[in-house]
Every structure is written in C-alpha cells, then in structure tokens.
Amino acid sequence: MNPGRSILVYYHIPEYVDRYRRLIVEERPDLEILPCMNREEIEKVIDRIDILFSGSSFPVEILAKARRLRWIQSMSAGVENFMRGRDALKDVVLTKPQGIFGPIMAEYVSGYILSLTQKMRRVHAQQKEHAWRPFVVESVRDKTVGVMGLGSVGSVIADLISRLGAAVVGFDEQPPHLPFMKREYGPGELDDFLKVCDFVVLTLPLTEKTAGLLSARRFTVMKKNAVVINVSRGGLIRTRDLIDALETGRIAGAVLDVFEEEPLPSDHALWAREDVVLTPHVSGPSLPEDLTAVFLDNLTRWESGSRLQGIVDWDKGY
8 A cells, every 4th residue: 555644633622733743753754744723724735635633623524625535543432523524535544543532431430420329419518518417328239330332432331330340231233242241232122221220321423323312202211210421422312302301300310521512501401400410521531642642553554554443434434
C-alpha cells in the first residue's frame, strides 16, 4: 500500500490540536501534519489530505472536497457524525479507538451506582444540616445491573461491576458470552432484559436502529426502582419519555452523562429533578496521549498493508 503522508488533525478544543501535533511529530517527523482549529483552516487544506485524525465534531459536509482522503481515524468511540457523510465516504476506511475508554467509564458507572446504594446525596444533605439521622444503606451485591451493549466499553463495565458482587446481565445483538455475566440477552429479548434490572447501563452505539431505543413503552416494562445510566449517546433515550417515566414513578431515577442536545440548556427540565444526576459528558475523557498512541499504531498498520484496529462497518454504523 502506498502510504498517505498528509494528515489533517482536528479537535474542537484548540489547545488539544497542538498537543496532538507535537505527539505525532515526536514519533514521526517525516509526516506532513496539518493542524486545524476551525472550519476555515480545514477548508484551506481539505483537498490535499490523505488521512484525517479527528474528533466527532468535524464538519463532515466538507469531506466531499477531500478527493485524496483514504482513511479517517476517529478520536471518539461514537462515529455517528461521520455516518452522516457515509454516501460520499464508502471508499474511505473509518476506524475508531478501542480499549481505551472502558476502564475510566467503568469507574464512572460503578462510582455512581455505589453513590446511589450508599445514599451519598442524603449523606451530604445531612452533613450540611449538622444532622445525625442514622439510615439503612443498600448493597450492590443485592442488585442486578444490566449493561446494554457488550463491546469494548460495555464488557469492561460489566466486568468491574461483577467484581463488586452485583449480578450482571447484558443485552447485545450478538452476545459475546462473557464468563462473568449471569445471563446475556439477544435479539428480541430486550423487554425480558429490562424487566430484571435494578440499574440499566447504556453503552450501545447510536444508529438508526438504536435511536430512541428507550422510549415510553420500554420504561413501562422496567422495575419501578430501576435507575438508567447513560454513558453512550443521548439519542438512545427519548428524553421527554424519560421525564414522563420519572414523574409518574415508572422508574426511580437516572444518571445521565450524554444528552440529545449538548450542552444541555440551562432551563431544561432535567436540571431541577432530584431523582436525576447530570454530568457534562465527562465519563470517557479523550486524552491526546492515549488517542495518539492508537493513531500511530494504526498508521504503522496502514503503511504495512495490515488490517487496521477498530474498523467501522459503514452499513452497520459501528
């Protein structure tokens, strides 16, 4: 394979762009790195790039001008933005990082599950009041935690949660049969899966098939004490249906790191709900050092003609 030499690097946080550039140049000074911090800079070089190394906010409509482009390495595990340009990019290889987000996202999920079972909000409230009011906490060992999506992130989350003593079940279109799972549910069994879960953790990709997967009907089959934890994509949940389910007591709560609209508007109804924990899309931080290592490894594979890691199926969307 004749390796590409001109690489466009883009990220929505400008100071990160130079970090990526420096990290790549340290290892590969022979490459032409084109760091871009905005659309105007991208448009100046788009027609001469061979490779794109970018975050998920790249303006994909510009890629129609990238006639030399042969490979996109996404910095994000979510690639739905690039999917919007798939008709023009079918001949371009798209890859996403694998194996780097799972451990930190597992910490996020386990941390919030433990904060809920240990009633941390109550603890903080009573401390502010200087109030000594003993109460009974719950144990994660008495809970069933369901993980929707058992890929490179979901499987790591499920493993860590199982080590805490919870019964862990999973849902996936292609169940991987992981040894630490109590049970894995497959196609046509989503309702059966939801019925047994005290916590429902979403780690599925956002595709045409999964968009709005948790909607009003799905909430009716869940336990009334169930808590939804979404660390994947906001579009997996119909927000209005979630709020209705909380208001009517069909489920008990939610921990949300991703939303249909980001940033979440300051007047959004979710902010005022005491049964919801909101975080600003921080469960899977993208560190330039980690992602550059993924890119450089794939670049070596690209140059040698080997199969790349994390290839995305344009038809499936993941």
